[in-house]
Amino acid sequence: MSMIEFHDVEKYYGDFHALHDINLTIDSGETVVLIGPSGSGKSTLIRTINGLETIQQGQLIVNGQDLANKKTDMNRIRKNVGMVFQHFNLYANKSILENIMLAPRLVLHRPEDENKKIAMDLLDQVGLADQAPKLPEQLSGGQQQRIAIARSLAMRPKALLFDEPTSALDPEMIDDVLNVMKDIARDSDMTMLVVTHEMGFAREVANRVVFMADGQILEDDSKEKFFDGQPSNERARQFLSKIITH
Numbered sequence: 001m002s003m004i005e006f007h008d009v010e011k012y013y014g015d016f017h018a019l020h021d022i023n024l025t026i027d028s029g030e031t032v033v034l035i036g037p038s039g040s041g042k043s044t045l046i047r048t049i050n051g052l053e054t055i056q057q058g059q060l061i062v063n064g065q066d067l068a069n070k071k072t073d074m075n076r077i078r079k080n081v082g083m084v085f086q087h088f089n090l091y092a093n094k095s096i097l098e099n100i101m102l103a104p105r106l107v108l109h110r111p112e113d114e115n116k117k118i119a120m121d122l123l124d125q126v127g128l129a130d131q132a133p134k135l136p137e138q139l140s141g142g143q144q145q146r147i148a149i150a151r152s153l154a155m156r157p158k159a160l161l162f163d164e165p166t167s168a169l170d171p172e173m174i175d176d177v178l179n180v181m182k183d184i185a186r187d188s189d190m191t192m193l194v195v196t197h198e199m200g201f202a203r204e205v206a207n208r209v210v211f212m213a214d215g216q217i218l219e220d221d222s223k224e225k226f227f228d229g230q231p232s233n234e235r236a237r238q239f240l241s242k243i244i245t246h
């Protein structure tokens with residue numbers, strides 16, 4: 001079953017044509033890595049999926065709902081599709097535990113005891129149970145990003161979108177975050193779309209690699225074809241050789 005379907009999607013920022021003729025289907029449970037040069041439209045594409053950006057043409061179906069349909073309930077989409085940002089976006093004046101418990105309490109009306117148990121289990125899963133009472137600023141960037149992932153998971157979404165989750169982190173913190181993401185990809189039936197230049201992550205857990213440039217999808221391959229058989233698109237090949245040698 002498909003979780004996300006783009007059909008002939010076009011997106012403009014004013015006169016600027018940011019997404020051209022996007023056709024992409026992501027099945028439930030798949031992990032797809034989206035790569036491409038800076039400014040190619042990766043963030044724009046990922047942000048259309050939970051309605052942070054609107055599209056002007058084509059059809060975008062998420063969890064069976066057509067986002068162009070005015071009757072579509074965006075809150076329901078966002079309950080099912082979580083997002084992890086480059087800069088964590090934690091609530092600065094709330095404790096780590098409260099950051100995780102807030103949305104399930106307000107949106108899902110999850111009972112307090114159950115909410116706390118789920119939050120503590122998630123903190124344990126990301127290796128940060130001892131940080132529960134602290135404020136975000138007392139944690140490192142890598143720890144904050146693991147909290148942001150736990151916060152998304154607390155909503156029990158069907159899909160998680162990651163927009164360059166490790167690119168604001170010091171190098172020594174990147175692996176801890178990637179390991180949490182790899183565990184989710186391997187051990188759950190979550191659908192994951194990940195914008196990242198971390199090709200080790202793609203090699204280990206992605207099902208597919210999608211390459212974008214100039215607002216278009218130029219390559220959409222299985223991981224095996226992308227890394228072993230080489231992408232057929234020349235720009236994708238060049239991009240791959242650059243990021244892997246650097």
Ligand SMILES: Nc1ncnc2c1ncn2[C@@H]1O[C@H](COP(=O)(O)OP(=O)(O)OP(=O)(O)O)[C@@H](O)[C@H]1O
Pocket residue numbers: 013016018036037038039040041042043044045
């Ligand atoms: N709100 C906006 N208004 C106008 N133009 C925008 C807006 N957001 C993005 N753009 C433009 O759309 C293009 C695609 O941007 P986007 O952030 O999606 O690319 P990206 O591939 O994610 O880049 P990066 O890897 O640098 O984050 C860029 O040329 C950018 O300048």
